[in-house]
Amino acid sequence: MKKSIVLFFAIILLVHSYESVLAREAANISKISDMKQAMDEQGIIVKKWSLYTKGSVGFTSNLKGYRQKAALLKNAAKGYKWNTMNMQEHLKITGVRISQAGSIKERLTLVGYPQKGKLATYLVYAVEGKGWNKNQFQHFARSFQSRVATYFEGKTSTFSCITGVHSGTMDVGLYKQALELMTTFSAVPVEELKEETFVSISAYTKHWDEKINTAHKAMNLQIAIRNQGMGGQTAVTIGTPIITSEY
Structure with a gap:
């Protein structure tokens, strides 16, 4: 009887944890849509977008344990092409999957490194999309949430980023353009960098x-x-909580 009660509550906790991850990643997906809308309002053409999720996968006692984690990941992540890299100080396997249309690339990287006599492991799930196709993005968004919940065991951090170009002549300077974008998110500036051809603003919303x-x-x-x-395009990048791609 006691075992049944424990099992019941364990299942409840797992379901709650899974649903929490789904809700959190749905919010992360919506941020990409928010940033896309902000670019649309400024006449900026989206060239690429990305999502970068990282989380610990716990400790394992030895190489065998790492390989077991790698096998579980490969089983959960279908359709990836895997490469193994054994470095001097850490272990790494990387799997890549590209959508049928070729516009979305997913990459899973499982890393193991020595820490306090054991192997600490963490997982990175990186997604890159070319251009902007609303239907393709919405289709991917529905699966992204469940994939994060499946691939990761515990707490994760997700970074969202979108990059576009303004091909015409900008009516305002770089700094004012950045401020206008910041206002779209009802954000307040925290730090800023202003140069002749480059502007960066860190803010809070x-x-x-x-x-x-x-x-x-x-x-x-x-x-x-x-x-x-002169005569070139103006590149615009928006990221949360920080920009993870080069600009």
């Missing part, structure tokens, strides 16, 4: 729960704009 702490204040939004020279 109450619309998103996740945040990171800087030396000054909490932040969860970054906007970067780079002018690519």
Whole structure:
């Protein structure tokens, strides 16, 4: 009887944890849509978007345990092509899957490294999308939530990023353009960098729960704009809580 009660509550906890992950990742997906809308309002054409999720997969006592984790991951992640890399100080396997249309690339990386006599492991799930196709993005969004809940065992951190270009002549300067984008998210500036051809603003918005702490204040939004020279395009990147791609 006691075992049945314990099992019942264990199942309840697992279901609650799974549903919590689904809700959290749904919010992360919606941030990409929010950033896309902000770019649309400014006449910026989206060139790529990305999601980067990282989380611990716990400790294992030896290489055999790491290989077991790798086998479980491969079993859960169908359709990936896997490569194994054994470095001097850590172990790494990477799986890549590309959508049929070729516009979305998924990458899973499981890393193991020595820590306190054991092997600590963490997993990175990176997704990159080319351009913007609303139907393809919505189709992927529905599966992204369940994939994160399946691949990861515990707490994760997800970074969202979108990059576009303004091909015409901008009516305002780089800094003012960045401020206008920031206002779209009802954000307040935390840090900023202004150069002749490059502007970066770190900000905080109450619309998103996740945040990171800087030396000054909490932040969860970054906007970067780079002018690519006379007659060239202006590259715009928005990321939360920070930009993870090069700009």
